[in-house]
Amino acid sequence: MTSPPTNEQVTEALAGVQDPEIRRPITELGMVKSVDIDADGRVRVEVYLTIAGCPLRETITRDVTNAVSALEGVTAVDVELDVMSDEQRKALSEQLRGGQKQREVPFAQPDSLTRVYAVASGKGGVGKSSVTANLAAAMAADGVTVGLVDADIYGHSAPRMLGAEGSRPTVVDDMIMPVPAHDVKLISTEMFKPDRDTPVAWRGPMLHRALQQFLTDVFWGDLDVLLLDLPPGTGDVAISLAQLMPNAEIVVVSTPQLAAAEVAERAGAIAIQTHQQVAGVIENMSYMPCPHCGPEHRLDLFGSGGGRQVAQGLSRRLGADVPLLGEIPLDIGLRESGDLGTPFVLKDPEAPASAAMHDIARQLSHRGRGLEGVSLNIQPAAG
Numbered sequence: 001m002t003s004p005p006t007n008e009q010v011t012e013a014l015a016g017v018q019d020p021e022i023r024r025p026i027t028e029l030g031m032v033k034s035v036d037i038d039a040d041g042r043v044r045v046e047v048y049l050t051i052a053g054c055p056l057r058e059t060i061t062r063d064v065t066n067a068v069s070a071l072e073g074v075t076a077v078d079v080e081l082d083v084m085s086d087e088q089r090k091a092l093s094e095q096l097r098g099g100q101k102q103r104e105v106p107f108a109q110p111d112s113l114t115r116v117y118a119v120a121s122g123k124g125g126v127g128k129s130s131v132t133a134n135l136a137a138a139m140a141a142d143g144v145t146v147g148l149v150d151a152d153i154y155g156h157s158a159p160r161m162l163g164a165e166g167s168r169p170t171v172v173d174d175m176i177m178p179v180p181a182h183d184v185k186l187i188s189t190e191m192f193k194p195d196r197d198t199p200v201a202w203r204g205p206m207l208h209r210a211l212q213q214f215l216t217d218v219f220w221g222d223l224d225v226l227l228l229d230l231p232p233g234t235g236d237v238a239i240s241l242a243q244l245m246p247n248a249e250i251v252v253v254s255t256p257q258l259a260a261a262e263v264a265e266r267a268g269a270i271a272i273q274t275h276q277q278v279a280g281v282i283e284n285m286s287y288m289p290c291p292h293c294g295p296e297h298r299l300d301l302f303g304s305g306g307g308r309q310v311a312q313g314l315s316r317r318l319g320a321d322v323p324l325l326g327e328i329p330l331d332i333g334l335r336e337s338g339d340l341g342t343p344f345v346l347k348d349p350e351a352p353a354s355a356a357m358h359d360i361a362r363q364l365s366h367r368g369r370g371l372e373g374v375s376l377n378i379q380p381a382a383g
């Protein structure tokens with residue numbers, strides 16, 4: 001008969017279990033309360049949850065059971081759950097903040113390597129939210145660590161599109177954990193409403209505070225990319241965002257319709273006032289692949305050329321090259337999968353609309369993470 005594992009072996013196995021929201025090993029987060037090993041190989045692990053009624057308690061129980069069961073000599077695993085005390089939560093939140101007491105926007109710090117993209121549109125209904133949610137899911141599927149702030153207060157649809165509708169984030173002390181949805185770390189205005197049907201009637205200053213809180217009080221961890229879904233138009237949120245994160249780059253979504261393009265160009269041109277960069281333009285609902293002849297025959301339902309016109313107009317106004325990042329065709333599947341909570345890029349990655357979004361996601365996540373102006377902490381060699 002094999003002998004039971006040692007305490008060190010069990011602890012090492014537990015170090016492979018991450019808290020699903022914080023994405024760090026439970027051993028590092030002080031979540032392992034105790035480990036008991038019987039002579040017959042029965043292991044009992046007590047785990048602290050950050051809050052009572054933690055929505056991910058089953059995931060944690062399953063992951064701990066799997067990790068410990070895999071050890072040689074283990075005959076059974078019992079997982080018992082306890083809840084952190086206020087002091088433990090406070091200590092954890094301080095640890096996550098890296099000992100830093102003052103609230104700062106981590107992405108606005110000069111040494112931040114996170115690429116921040118604010119997705120804007122001139123008017124509603126052009127598919128900005130669908131495109132943003134799909135870009136986030138496509139990036140996550142590519143192994144990019146991505147966060148999504150759904151700041152579209154009036155039309156917050158990211159939770160539904162990512163299958164996280166009705167989710168409430170876990171709060172540890174005064175730190176908010178983003179909700180994991182298809183490997184995207186998600187925070188939405190919807191999560192802070194008393195109930196789903198209450199409209200959000202926040203005005204300028206409240207909006208600014210909400211956005212600030214999403215950026216300072218949410219534990220994002222190290223992100224490669226942060227996407228922000230802005231409300232349509234050139235409103236308060238875009239200005240607040242520029243104040244909070246001047247390094248955020250704008251991505252403009254437009255339809256091919258020339259009238260829509262003019263409005264979209266105006267939304268992008270706000271970057272001139274706020275001194276931000278425009279990373280590019282995405283044309284959505286570009287064409288309908290002909291149901292009879294196939295995708296080679298494009299039906300231009302909403303006209304054509306809008307995306308290119310916005311890109312050219314913004315290049316002229318900003319005096320910098322603003323590329324057209326891609327053209328996403330109309331696809332009924334895109335709408336359906338959004339309604340059902342599975343992003344189209346995951347459900348049908350080969351469809352032309354998905355392929356276009358995967359391609360745009362790669363362009364945005366693989367752009368050099370501009371080290372310009374970033375302190376590299378290199379000391380000159382003593383000569």
Ligand SMILES: Nc1ncnc2c1ncn2[C@@H]1O[C@H](COP(=O)(O)OP(=O)(O)OP(=O)(O)O)[C@@H](O)[C@H]1O
Nearest residue numbers: 124125126127128129130155285329330331334335
């Ligand atoms: N390429 C596409 N093909 C088919 N349907 C699409 C496409 N893009 C978006 N849609 C659908 O169009 C509708 C509007 O999209 P969405 O809500 O993403 O727009 P929006 O610009 O974010 O609007 P708002 O900012 O007003 O919330 C949704 O029903 C969505 O599923």
